[in-house]
Amino acid sequence: MIRNSIQVLHAQGYKVTRPRLQVVEILGKAQKPVSPYEIQKMLKQQGRYLNHVTIYRVLELLCHLNLAHKLPSEKGFIKCILGNREGCHRFMICHKCGAIQEYADDKLCRNEKEIAGEIGFHTQYHVSESYGLCSSCYKGELAGNV
Amino acid sequence: MIRNSIQVLHAQGYKVTRPRLQVVEILGKAQKPVSPYEIQKMLKQQGRYLNHVTIYRVLELLCHLNLAHKLPSEKGFIKCILGNREGCHRFMICHKCGAIQEYADDKLCRNEKEIAGEIGFHTQYHVSESYGLCSSCYKGELAGNV
DNA sequence: TATCTAAACGCAATAGTATTGCATTTAGAT
């Protein structure tokens, strides 16, 4: 995570700074989307400090570099685990435990573009989030309902 | 739009109030997502006034009744044009003119659920937004590039 | 039509989120 981020930053001509690495580290540990202010609090607990403006700017850059994604409906950011694979990156979100699963699927993209094409809409990218229960939470629900 | 909203409010045991009708009216006219504060401004221009808290509450209700949708990535609300059709309601968003096209597609939902199922994720609903150019903006782009 | 009450609204206070301009610091090139 960190290593890859450093590489990407470097390769794209962006400086490798402490704030950037700190945010990357937080995202790497987080198991669910985190907001800029949440990141600030988490750093604070480590005795570190970053201005919230800096965090906003870092997150913006990380998204630009596809190292992170913004999940608007969750009001938070999450690290990208797919790399620069083709197609759009999609998410499954467990609304019980908050866990996120990132995935990509070309067929799905083609489907959506096809439907759009039928009414003359030219798709450039997709935002796609599935909400439900992850396998472990689903099992928990079943157990609870006995 | 208004008539249908009145019916739904009534049928569900919610009062038909002036604030609710005013917000419905604004959503009906808007050609793109509008935020609560934008709605307040638009009403102001008509010489009307609603407290922003009221607008928040009305929008929450309208979404609950499927008369409107929140578009998180656009930070705004839009009226629903599909009614209570089965499946999730999806959107195509032109990032040039801001126009929105709502649609639904069962096949797409099945596809997504299928993919989720493969990793044990149990989907309950989808958030889906396609970004690109609507047909008229696309034509405009082509013309401009000559 | 008048009365009544739960539901809805307005207001005020407060909290949380986001953006901008500018001075200072610093990564990394030379």
Add this chain to the structure above:
DNA sequence: ATCTAAATGCAATACTATTGCGTTTAGATA
């Protein structure tokens, strides 16, 4: 070691969202 464009911190400001509570009102009932 020096230099400079890039990045950060700070301060001010604007925008967005939530809560509690007193007042008003839609619409049911008589």
